[in-house]
Amino acid sequence: MKLDSYVDFFRQTSPYIHKHRGKTFVIALDGDTVAHANFHRNIHDVALLQSLGIRIVLVHGGRPQIDQRIAQSGEQSQFHKQLRVTNTTAMQSVKEALGSTRWQIEAELSTGLPNSPMHGAKIKAIGGNFITAKPIGILDGVDYQHTGEVRGIDAESIQQQLQLGGLALISPIGFSPTGEAFNLSYQEVAAKTAIAINAEKLILVTEMAGILEDKNLIRSLSMPEAKRLLKKSNNSAQNKLLDTACSACNEGVKRVHLVSCAEDGALLTELFTRNGSGTLVMQDHSDVIRAAGIDDVGGILDLISPLEEQQILVKRSRELLETEISQFTLVVHPEGNLLGCAALYPIADSHDGEIACMATDPEFLGQGIASRLLERLEADAVKMGINKLFVLTTQAAHWFLEKGFVETELKDLPQQKQSLYNYQRNSRIFSKII
Ligand SMILES: CC(C)(COP(=O)(O)OP(=O)(O)OC[C@H]1O[C@@H](n2cnc3c(N)ncnc32)[C@H](O)[C@@H]1OP(=O)(O)O)[C@@H](O)C(=O)NCCC(=O)NCCS
Numbered sequence: 238m239k240l241d242s243y244v245d246f247f248r249q250t251s252p253y254i255h256k257h258r259g260k261t262f263v264i265a266l267d268g269d270t271v272a273h274a275n276f277h278r279n280i281h282d283v284a285l286l287q288s289l290g291i292r293i294v295l296v297h298g299g300r301p302q303i304d305q306r307i308a309q310s311g312e313q314s315q316f317h318k319q320l321r322v323t324n325t326t327a328m329q330s331v332k333e334a335l336g337s338t339r340w341q342i343e344a345e346l347s348t349g350l351p352n353s354p355m356h357g358a359k360i361k362a363i364g365g366n367f368i369t370a371k372p373i374g375i376l377d378g379v380d381y382q383h384t385g386e387v388r389g390i391d392a393e394s395i396q397q398q399l400q401l402g403g404l405a406l407i408s409p410i411g412f413s414p415t416g417e418a419f420n421l422s423y424q425e426v427a428a429k430t431a432i433a434i435n436a437e438k439l440i441l442v443t444e445m446a447g448i449l450e451d452k453n454l455i456r457s458l459s460m461p462e463a464k465r466l467l468k469k470s471n472n473s474a475q476n477k478l479l480d481t482a483c484s485a486c487n488e489g490v491k492r493v494h495l496v497s498c499a500e501d502g503a504l505l506t507e508l509f510t511r512n513g514s515g516t517l518v519m520q521d522h523s524d525v526i527r528a529a530g531i532d533d534v535g536g537i538l539d540l541i542s543p544l545e546e547q548q549i550l551v552k553r554s555r556e557l558l559e560t561e562i563s564q565f566t567l568v569v570h571p572e573g574n575l576l577g578c579a580a581l582y583p584i585a586d587s588h589d590g591e592i593a594c595m596a597t598d599p600e601f602l603g604q605g606i607a608s609r610l611l612e613r614l615e616a617d618a619v620k621m622g623i624n625k626l627f628v629l630t631t632q633a634a635h636w637f638l639e640k641g642f643v644e645t646e647l648k649d650l651p652q653q654k655q656s657l658y659n660y661q662r663n664s665r666i667f668s669k670i671i
Pocket of ligand 1: 609635
């Protein structure tokens with residue numbers, strides 16, 4: 238990397254460094270992530286997060302490692318409804334596999350050779366009997382034996398260890414008050430830990446790039462959207478992740494990130510760049526983003542008319558709005574009132590599109606409504622084959638600049654748009670490659 242771009246990159250990450258410092262993240266690595274060729278890089282990235290002042294709880298899984306041990310013992314893995322049935326022999330394999338996976342992680346966290354990214358990291362990985370468990374019992378006549386579920390999390394002890402500067406490393410095994418060990422789902426352990434310690438983020442790292450819909454990666458999902466997708470999709474691995482994300486969000490975790498272990502640096506890209514790398518599931522807005530319908534015309538007119546009167550937005554008649562309504566996307570409060578709107582116009586015979594009529598209800602400014610609308614329009618544009626977006630604005634130049642748009646000239650606008658340019662309005666023109 239050239240020195241200039243290195244300095245630029247470093248400066249661009251600084252708002253994220255400030256934002257994340259002192260926050261607690263629960264990072265869950267599934268067994269495939271531990272077995273992946275990128276594993277040591279991913280662990281080094283986790284160590285870097287800790288060096289940047291983020292308090293880390295690392296939860297690991299071990300499904301492929303357990304399967305392998307069970308096969309080596311001459312037994313067969315047994316599942317019912319995709320959940321392992323852990324008999325006594327299998328439990329022995331579970332303990333061996335999770336123990337050795339844990340040591341592998343501890344060993345990676347302990348490396349510190351000069352000229353390696355871990356030099357000087359000095360990570361203190363701390364474990365303990367933080368998880369109490371109970372047996373799942375018998376379901377549909379199937380006795381799950383040593384497969385358990387989380388009964389409680391010793392949040393106070395975990396917090397104490399984080400306070401002392403340690404990285405809490407948690408294996409998916411829990412103990413009952415009778416002293417019995419239970420094999421737990423690492424995703425359940427991670428989600429319940431994030432809830433119990435009031436973590437800022439839960440980050441689920443797997444081989445999946447994130448959540449896909451029609452083969453397209455979804456960058457962010459609100460809870461209602463995540464639940465809708467859950468009902469619709471029959472991809473069981475994806476649904477399991479979505480389910481975990483939803484239950485964590487439901488119980489107070491503000492943000493759940495789904496990140497790939499296979500894409501080098503995906504964790505850092507997700508946390509330190511505007512666009513991220515995977516999928517973010519967010520709890521913090523119960524309002525909904527949706528396409529506009531003909532019944533929304535009145536609400537849009539109420540929202541944009543005052544801005545049209547101040548000549549901030551171009552005047553649109555009711556008739557024009559009615560014909561163009563399918564181009565509009567809205568953010569709507571659960572009680573139905575319109576909080577924000579924006580339109581995306583594909584430009585014929587090109588891979589260009591125009592964003593227009595972006596407006597947020599003045600009472601709801603500064604809550605990320607326009608940012609979410611833009612994110613949605615960009616995702617929609619990608620699906621439509623658009624790779625360049627234009628916007629004309631008189632008042633929101635800096636807002637678009639901060640969203641990665643760059644100022645451009647009239648001659649760069651697609652021909653058909655140039656001829657419609659209103660010199661009296663003298664709007665500034667911005668574009669963004671998406
Ligand atoms: C531009 C607009 C849509 C932003 O709506 P919003 O929902 O408040 O935006 P977000 O919450 O996503 O972003 C808020 C951030 O942008 C900043 N911001 C808002 N409007 C801005 C503007 N006109 N110029 C520069 N920055 C602006 C806010 O200060 C805030 O930054 P902060 O968090 O650092 O304080 C809204 O101000 C608006 O309706 N403007 C009038 C219509 C308009 O000009 N539309 C654009 C032409 S299509």
